[in-house]
Structure formats: C-alpha cells, structure tokens
Amino acid sequence: xxxxxxxxxxxxxxxxxxxxxxxxxxxxxxxxxxxxxxxxxxxxxxxxxxxxxxxxxxxxxxxxxxxxxxxxxxxxxxxxxxxxxxxxxxxxxxxxxxxxxxxxxxxxxxxxxxxxxxxxx
Ligand code: SF4
Ligand code: SF4
Numbered sequence: 001x002x003x004x005x006x007x008x009x010x011x012x013x014x015x016x017x018x019x020x021x022x023x024x025x026x027x028x029x030x031x032x033x034x035x036x037x038x039x040x041x042x043x044x045x046x047x048x049x050x051x052x053x054x055x056x057x058x059x060x061x062x063x064x065x066x067x068x069x070x071x072x073x074x075x076x077x078x079x080x081x082x083x084x085x086x087x088x089x090x091x092x093x094x095x096x097x098x099x100x101x102x103x104x105x106x107x108x109x110x111x112x113x114x115x116x117x118x119x120x121x
Contacts, residue, residue: 005093005101011117012077013100014092016065020057022046026086027055033084045070057086064119 022030024038031041046055062068071081079085093099100118108116 003095005098008078010077010098010101010104011064012068012072012079013065013104013118014098015069015072015079015089016062016067018056018059018067019049020069020086021049021088022055022057022086026088029084030081030086033081064117 027042027046028038030036030045031038034041034044036044042055045058047058048054049056058070059067060070060072060074062072062074068074069079071079071085073080079089104116104118107118108114
C-alpha cells in the first residue's frame with residue numbers, strides 16, 4: 001500500500017500522545033542505547049501509566065502540543081533515539097494513512113502556507 005504521509009514534513013503530532021506504552025524489551029533497548037541498566041532506564045525515561053504495571057514515555061514541555069515525548073528534538077522535530085525507539089513508535093501509523101497528516105495537509109493547502117502547524121495547545 002502506498003504511504004500517504006511524510007513524517008519529515010510533520011511536527012511529530014503522534015509523539016505528543018500522552019500514553020505511549022513501552023514494553024520491558026523497549027526499556028532494555030533504551031538502557032543499552034544510553035549505557036544504563038534497565039532499572040535506571042525505566043526510572044529515567046518512563047513513568048506509571050493508567051493500567052496496572054503499565055509504563056509510558058515521559059514528556060517534556062512543547063510549544064506546539066503543550067507536552068511531547070522527552071526524546072523529541074524541539075528544533076528539528078525528529079526523534080533523538082530513532083534507532084532505539086520503542087516498538088509502538090516503529091509500527092505507527094502503518095503503511096497507509098496518518099489522520100493527522102491528512103488534516104495538516106488539508107489545512108496547509110487551505111491556508112496556502114506549507115509550513116503551517118496544526119496545534120492542540
Ligand atoms: S506518523 Fe503522522 S503524526 Fe506521526 S510524525 Fe508521521 S505524519 Fe506526523
Ligand atoms: S521515542 Fe521517538 S518516535 Fe517514539 S514518541 Fe518519542 S520521539 Fe516519538
């Protein structure tokens with residue numbers, strides 16, 4: 001299926017989702033990437049989620065979306081740990097469409113501004 005979105009041309013809206021769940025394997029990979037033990041990586045990069053035992057990525061303040069994943073580079077809007085990113089980040093949004101990108105493209109065309117950023121904050 002053709003890909004109808006371009007993450008390089010997007011302010012990384014999906015990385016602003018509050019609940020980005022990570023697995024033990026993800027935490028281990030994050031630790032290896034940063035030269036930390038899984039325990040240290042878990043404490044440093046994740047926090048408690050909604051469900052029992054769930055861990056989610058910590059956030060940082062963001063000018064576009066109020067908060068965003070702590071691993072986003074605020075200037076480039078790229079993931080600073082791309083090679084070590086969690087599984088859920090690798091799978092999203094799949095090979096087809098991204099709803100936010102459709103919305104962003106529509107608004108950029110409507111406003112005749114290719115750099116316009118659709119915010120939620
Ligand atoms: S998946 Fe969609 S929202 Fe996320 S960075 Fe790519 S285009 Fe943007
Ligand atoms: S780890 Fe990277 S891809 Fe995943 S939410 Fe954070 S910044 Fe986005």
